[in-house]
Amino acid sequence: MERLILVGMMGAGKTTIGRELAKRCGMRFVDCDHEIEARTGVKIPTIFEIEGEEGFRRRETQVIDELTRIDGLVIATGGGAVMRAENRAMLAERGVVIYLNVPPQVLWERTRRDRNRPLLQVSNPRERIFSLHQQRDPLYREIADIVVDGGRGNPGGTIRQIQKALETCRKA
Numbered sequence: 001m002e003r004l005i006l007v008g009m010m011g012a013g014k015t016t017i018g019r020e021l022a023k024r025c026g027m028r029f030v031d032c033d034h035e036i037e038a039r040t041g042v043k044i045p046t047i048f049e050i051e052g053e054e055g056f057r058r059r060e061t062q063v064i065d066e067l068t069r070i071d072g073l074v075i076a077t078g079g080g081a082v083m084r085a086e087n088r089a090m091l092a093e094r095g096v097v098i099y100l101n102v103p104p105q106v107l108w109e110r111t112r113r114d115r116n117r118p119l120l121q122v123s124n125p126r127e128r129i130f131s132l133h134q135q136r137d138p139l140y141r142e143i144a145d146i147v148v149d150g151g152r153g154n155p156g157g158t159i160r161q162i163q164k165a166l167e168t169c170r171k172a
């Protein structure tokens with residue numbers, strides 16, 4: 001398996017699950033959001049403040065393009081990585097794409113206390129999550145090789161589901 005790519009909404013568990021999955025598969029873990037923060041030296045909200053969402057998306061596409069060429073990686077993408085068609089094409093072509101599907105109500109409960117997600121700094125963040133989920137769910141599905149339920153139980157259960165699905169994938 002050259003690379004595993006996790007997609008899904010903010011709070012779906014891409015970072016949490018990705019890190020542990022990499023450990024179990026003996027692969028290296030990278031997170032696109034962390035990579036962008038490391039390169040710029042600032043947190044994501046600061047990038048949004050200075051360069052706007054468009055500036056952030058340009059950086060995100062660059063990082064996706066670079067990371068998806070490296071072998072042996074588990075890659076956690078940002079929640080909005082599927083918004084650009086060019087990103088979707090790179091992700092779909094260059095790795096096994098795993099969609100962590102989590103109901104919007106659970107996403108809301110997981111992210112409501114977090115201030116590091118600029119798209120949720122609005123007057124009604126819960127509504128925002130529901131509308132982003134509605135808009136993006138078809139895009140995550142469009143590129144997913146595997147769809148897992150990441151909304152119930154603990155991260156360990158979700159990882160077991162992924163490993164099982166990967167075995168089926170390998171046999172196919």
Ligand SMILES: Nc1ncnc2c1ncn2[C@@H]1O[C@H](COP(=O)(O)OP(=O)(O)OP(=O)(O)O)[C@@H](O)[C@H]1O
Pocket residue numbers: 008009010011012013014015016017033076077078079110117150151152153154155156158
């Ligand atoms: N399967 C799970 N079961 C229960 N809680 C989880 C699960 N996965 C993640 N969490 C919790 O949900 C929160 C959000 O997870 P995480 O930061 O990994 O999401 P993310 O998909 O990386 O979000 P973002 O796109 O904003 O970076 C964390 O507090 C994490 O502990």
Ligand SMILES: O=C(O)C1=C[C@@H](O)[C@@H](O)[C@H](O)C1
Pocket residue numbers: 009010033044077078079080081116117118119
């Ligand atoms: O859902 C989104 O559009 C985002 C999710 C985060 O992972 C970050 O990439 C950023 O906050 C934007």
Ligand SMILES: [Mg+2]
Pocket residue numbers: 014015016031033076
């Ligand atoms: Mg994350």
